[in-house]
Amino acid sequence: MHSVRPRPRVVVVGGGFAGIQVARGLGGADVDVTVVDQHNFHTFQPLLYQVATAGLEPADVAYPIRTIFRRSDNVSFRHGRVESIDQASRRVVLTSGARLDYDHLVLATGATAEFFGVAGAAERSLPLYTLADARHLRNHLLLTLELRDAEPQRFAPGVTFVVVGAGPTGVETAGAVMELLDVCVRRDRLNIDPELSRVVLVDLGTRVLPVFPPSASQYAARVLERRRVELRLGVSVVEVRGDGVSLSDGTQIEAAAVIWAAGVSARGTLADAVAHAPGPQGRVRVRPDCSVEGEQGIWAIGDAAAVLSGKGDSVCPQLAPVAIQSGRHCAQQILNTLSGAPTQPFRYRDKGIMATIGRRAAVAKAAKGPVVRGTLGWLAWLFLHLCYLVGFRNRVRVLINWAWRYLDWPSGPRLIVADAETED
Amino acid sequence: MHSVRPRPRVVVVGGGFAGIQVARGLGGADVDVTVVDQHNFHTFQPLLYQVATAGLEPADVAYPIRTIFRRSDNVSFRHGRVESIDQASRRVVLTSGARLDYDHLVLATGATAEFFGVAGAAERSLPLYTLADARHLRNHLLLTLELRDAEPQRFAPGVTFVVVGAGPTGVETAGAVMELLDVCVRRDRLNIDPELSRVVLVDLGTRVLPVFPPSASQYAARVLERRRVELRLGVSVVEVRGDGVSLSDGTQIEAAAVIWAAGVSARGTLADAVAHAPGPQGRVRVRPDCSVEGEQGIWAIGDAAAVLSGKGDSVCPQLAPVAIQSGRHCAQQILNTLSGAPTQPFRYRDKGIMATIGRRAAVAKAAKGPVVRGTLGWLAWLFLHLCYLVGFRNRVRVLINWAWRYLDWPSGPRLIVADAETED
Numbered sequence: 001m002h003s004v005r006p007r008p009r010v011v012v013v014g015g016g017f018a019g020i021q022v023a024r025g026l027g028g029a030d031v032d033v034t035v036v037d038q039h040n041f042h043t044f045q046p047l048l049y050q051v052a053t054a055g056l057e058p059a060d061v062a063y064p065i066r067t068i069f070r071r072s073d074n075v076s077f078r079h080g081r082v083e084s085i086d087q088a089s090r091r092v093v094l095t096s097g098a099r100l101d102y103d104h105l106v107l108a109t110g111a112t113a114e115f116f117g118v119a120g121a122a123e124r125s126l127p128l129y130t131l132a133d134a135r136h137l138r139n140h141l142l143l144t145l146e147l148r149d150a151e152p153q154r155f156a157p158g159v160t161f162v163v164v165g166a167g168p169t170g171v172e173t174a175g176a177v178m179e180l181l182d183v184c185v186r187r188d189r190l191n192i193d194p195e196l197s198r199v200v201l202v203d204l205g206t207r208v209l210p211v212f213p214p215s216a217s218q219y220a221a222r223v224l225e226r227r228r229v230e231l232r233l234g235v236s237v238v239e240v241r242g243d244g245v246s247l248s249d250g251t252q253i254e255a256a257a258v259i260w261a262a263g264v265s266a267r268g269t270l271a272d273a274v275a276h277a278p279g280p281q282g283r284v285r286v287r288p289d290c291s292v293e294g295e296q297g298i299w300a301i302g303d304a305a306a307v308l309s310g311k312g313d314s315v316c317p318q319l320a321p322v323a324i325q326s327g328r329h330c331a332q333q334i335l336n337t338l339s340g341a342p343t344q345p346f347r348y349r350d351k352g353i354m355a356t357i358g359r360r361a362a363v364a365k366a367a368k369g370p371v372v373r374g375t376l377g378w379l380a381w382l383f384l385h386l387c388y389l390v391g392f393r394n395r396v397r398v399l400i401n402w403a404w405r406y407l408d409w410p411s412g413p414r415l416i417v418a419d420a421e422t423e424d
Numbered sequence: 425m426h427s428v429r430p431r432p433r434v435v436v437v438g439g440g441f442a443g444i445q446v447a448r449g450l451g452g453a454d455v456d457v458t459v460v461d462q463h464n465f466h467t468f469q470p471l472l473y474q475v476a477t478a479g480l481e482p483a484d485v486a487y488p489i490r491t492i493f494r495r496s497d498n499v500s501f502r503h504g505r506v507e508s509i510d511q512a513s514r515r516v517v518l519t520s521g522a523r524l525d526y527d528h529l530v531l532a533t534g535a536t537a538e539f540f541g542v543a544g545a546a547e548r549s550l551p552l553y554t555l556a557d558a559r560h561l562r563n564h565l566l567l568t569l570e571l572r573d574a575e576p577q578r579f580a581p582g583v584t585f586v587v588v589g590a591g592p593t594g595v596e597t598a599g600a601v602m603e604l605l606d607v608c609v610r611r612d613r614l615n616i617d618p619e620l621s622r623v624v625l626v627d628l629g630t631r632v633l634p635v636f637p638p639s640a641s642q643y644a645a646r647v648l649e650r651r652r653v654e655l656r657l658g659v660s661v662v663e664v665r666g667d668g669v670s671l672s673d674g675t676q677i678e679a680a681a682v683i684w685a686a687g688v689s690a691r692g693t694l695a696d697a698v699a700h701a702p703g704p705q706g707r708v709r710v711r712p713d714c715s716v717e718g719e720q721g722i723w724a725i726g727d728a729a730a731v732l733s734g735k736g737d738s739v740c741p742q743l744a745p746v747a748i749q750s751g752r753h754c755a756q757q758i759l760n761t762l763s764g765a766p767t768q769p770f771r772y773r774d775k776g777i778m779a780t781i782g783r784r785a786a787v788a789k790a791a792k793g794p795v796v797r798g799t800l801g802w803l804a805w806l807f808l809h810l811c812y813l814v815g816f817r818n819r820v821r822v823l824i825n826w827a828w829r830y831l832d833w834p835s836g837p838r839l840i841v842a843d844a845e846t847e848d
Contacts, residue, residue, distance in 0.1 A: 079570035079573070149503070188491070
């Protein structure tokens with residue numbers, strides 16, 4: 001008998017795109033990996049707006065984390081919430097009081113909605129970053145429509161929804177809310193005047209989808225306007241009130257809901273608490289290899305980190321592909337460190353961007369390719385999103401839901417299922 | 425021009441099996457029908473236990489009520505809760521203050537769990553009658569298992585669940601909870617000892633499935649015991665405590681959850697409030713034609729009513745087929761009354777009963793046929809339940825979910841999605 005050196009322990013906080021990729025990259029290696037998350041499921045965030053607009057069900061975009069790792073004996077899942085990190089003794093403390101020792105700690109804690117200090121935004125607007133956000137928004141939208149149908153004498157004959165932020169999330173949500181409104185009025189015969197109903201998309205910038213080439217922005221704006229989404233560009237939201245918003249040009253818009261898709265921030269998150277000097281949007285400053293500045297054995301990736309793109313000093317955008325790639329990179333660097341090899345800097349490979357604007361309309365742009373749009377863009381978007389969905393089962397479910405929605409809109413599961421006001 | 429006599433107005437309270445059938449039966453007739461329900465969806469109650477045990481998603485067993493009637497111009501849906509009924513002025517008052525005038529009122533308000541005055545049962549046991557109940561129970565079961573996995577030092581190595589009531593709901597739930605436990609331990613590798621874990625099925629009666637012939641009960645008991653469900657028959661629950669139950673024979677069982685499937689009652693419901701002298705289990709006493717005793721133009725059907733079977737004085741059981749058949753009958757009697765024709769007494773046609781005990785095991789008995797059991801019984805059960813599911817879309821979804829669950833259990837969507845503690 002001889003003493004066995006204990007296996008290094010890696011704790012990954014967060015089961016989003018970034019955290020899952022780290023654990024996958026370490027699956028089968030000579031380390032013990034624990035993924036900690038306050039939810040027992042991984043969320044496919046790019047489709048949350050479809051849950052919010054009743055096109056998909058929560059289970060279509062969520063997948064049990066344990067199931068993802070059921071064939072990796074060295075990866076386990078811990079359902080819990082991290083209270084603090086004891087860097088001196090290399091230990092994660094959960095709110096339950098339980099402790100997890102680590103040799104390497106990965107912060108993949110994501111971000112939260114950024115309200116830019118706009119008055120009333122944090123209290124009264126509806127963000128769309130978590131599955132709980134999506135369910136909450138969906139119930140709010142559907143209950144609003146039911147209420148107006150039931151008591152038309154209490155309300156104006158039309159209904160207005162405001163979406164703040166004209167990036168991909170805002171554009172996708174505005175298009176989907178308009179579709180939901182159309183279906184409820186036209187097929188469910190709700191007592192709401194479609195001619196007097198509006199979806200207003202507000203952004204401080206001068207064009208929608210600013211990360212795309214101008215021609216794609218123009219196309220998206222045309223499709224949105226043809227579908228009667230009203231664009232208010234070059235103005236900002238000054239205040240969110242209980243009954244609508246005030247814009248910087250003095251306009252007041254009465255609205256039944258204000259959906260916040262203006263940006264995300266890591267401020268106030270666990271990653272923020274660990275950082276010595278937080279970077280832009282509260283993201284943790286990391287070295288080129290994704291290790292946290294000023295620390296040893298702590299890594300930060302995905303939306304929580306100011307991941308360096310590998311081109312000059314530029315920081316990556318907070319997008320799913322960055323989370324996935326930085327997660328894979330981080331796993332490899334932990335293995336390098338454990339074997340005594342030097343770490344490598346992360347290099348972001350931009351494969352392109354895409355956004356859908358509703359049924360049969362999307363824009364997609366490969367990194368070095370042309371802009372694809374219309375039905376072809378939409379099919380490309382559909383194909384890629386299905387490929388990325390984690391489990392085969394979810395893919396089949398989502399495909400059926402989409403096919404059905406496409407062929408026969410009214411059967412969509414527009415259920416109002418009571419929801420906790422907050423979920424964490 | 426000549427004055428037009430206004431169309432008779434029918435208000436149906438409740439969008440369950442009974443209420444839906446009344447509105448269907450009146451679809452296209454020369455009446456205005458309004459279905460009122462506090463939820464905007466119809467629930468397929470026989471499969472709630474599968475939602476509770478994470479085999480199906482809420483959307484699989486729920487269907488928007490508006491969609492059911494989208495081709496019936498004379499049927500509309502009102503999302504709301506009934507506060508009271510003003511019988512003198514023939515008016516339903518909603519909690520929102522809105523009023524609905526009626527010429528005929530149908531009470532299809534269902535029932536709630538009956539706790540028989542057992543101490544602590546109403547406060548601490550988990551019933552299974554509504555979709556909210558099912559989601560609440562599911563989250564409780566999954567969170568219990570997660571907690572025991574995360575903090576084994578706080579708990580005994582095994583876990584026990586108690587199911588009260590050995591009718592079809594109790595038997596189906598007990599079997600499904602055992603399957604859930606097996607999957608979580610075996611496939612998800614939760615830190616729980618399966619040898620020390622138990623599902624205990626308690627009933628005052630001396631056999632399970634007492635509505636079936638004794639041979640079917642014996643078969644069900646054998647299957648349950650082979651699957652390690654422990655039967656405690658001939659004893660009643662005296663108290664439900666926070667940490668388990670006390671039985672009438674003095675036994676104490678420590679349990680992480682007590683599931684209540686012992687019976688239902690209409691006491692405390694709207695139907696109960698209308699009835700002059702409530703019948704058994706608080707159900708409204710009705711005449712043979714399903715009209716409420718002592719009233720004109722008020723009808724009661726389904727679980728809410730003491731529907732007479734048409735054979736002697738016997739009252740129908742509270743089952744889905746009774747709700748469906750009494751709903752259809754009620755629609756016809758309203759039409760008869762409006763046209764001046766005499767009403768007909770209801771006659772219950774018992775087509776048989778069935779219950780599943782888990783994967784590939786069920787008992788089914790046609791009214792005049794033999795008992796079918798085992799895989800064949802299970803396939804019969806599957807076929808009939810799919811046929812009865814309201815919408816085609818739900819059928820496809822459920823079929824896929826079941827097929828998948830059967831082929832590859834661990835992919836089931838065992839998601840814990842935060843839930844309001846109460847939903848009404």
